[in-house]
Every structure is written in C-alpha cells, then in structure tokens.
Amino acid sequence: MPIEIEKIIKKSQETCALAGVKLTNKRKNVLIVLLNSKTPLSAYDIADRYKVQFQESVPVMSVYRMLDFLINERLVHKLETSGQYISCAHITCNHQHEAPQFLICDHCGSVNEVGMKKPIVDEIERSVQDTGFTLTHRQLELHGICKRCLNRSV
Known part of the structure; x- marks a missing residue:
C-alpha cells in the first residue's frame, strides 16, 4: 500500500476510534478501493x-452499508447527481471541514473537492430560507470541463 494511502487509513482509524466506532477491515478495504480510484x-x-x-467477494448490499458508515464518519462523499462515491479529500487535514463543493468534469469524470467558506454557505442558506425552503443537505455539485481536458481540446 502506498505511503499516502497508509497515512489516510491511519488517520481514518483514529477518527473512527475518537467517534467510538470501528473501521473494520472490510470498511477499510472499501475506503482503499475509493482512494485508489481517480474517478x-x-x-x-x-x-x-x-x-x-x-481476492474476496463482497455483496453490493454490504458495500452500500459500508458506504453509509463511511459517509457518516465523513470519510466518503456521495455525489447525488450520479449516485457515485468518492473518498473525502480532507481526511488527513486537521482543520474544520467546510461544506463540500464538487467540481465534476463531464469529459473525464474527474472530481475536485473544494470546501465552501462558511459565509458563502450561510448566505446561500439565508437566500434559500427567504423562499420558505429549508436546506437539508449543503453539498454543491458543479459540472463542467477540467483544466486538463480543456487543454487537450485546444
């Protein structure tokens, strides 16, 4: 396992232990699969x-349960527009996590996670509340073309 992934797994285990839950081997392996994926x-x-x-089968229903756990522990995100999953880009960070904003490339499928600053999220929430609507999920997904794909088409 690459050193960076080992570092992320160690931090994930510490995060789970602090929350009083366990990052089991199968949960850890699902996280590793996501960490190894570029999309x-x-x-x-x-x-x-x-x-x-x-070299071990895992039922898809079990994968969903493990993903639910990993999402709850803020180690994984679900992209609502595609129903797909991605590991959190900030697992090893020591700062307070901001609301996630995902920049999704419609050409290559890459995703860049960028935190939204609290004042921006607060302003969006105020604007939404002014319409009588209540936000239940603060994740933002923006689709476009990444720099790499844009440079390829030039």
Missing part, C-alpha cells in the same frame, strides 16, 4: 474492484 465509483464498481484488489 467516482458506483457501489457495483466498488464491489468489482474489491474482488480484484482483495
């Missing part, structure tokens, strides 16, 4: 890659 994955993709990487 978001569906639960089915994760199950397929899990089998290849760890």
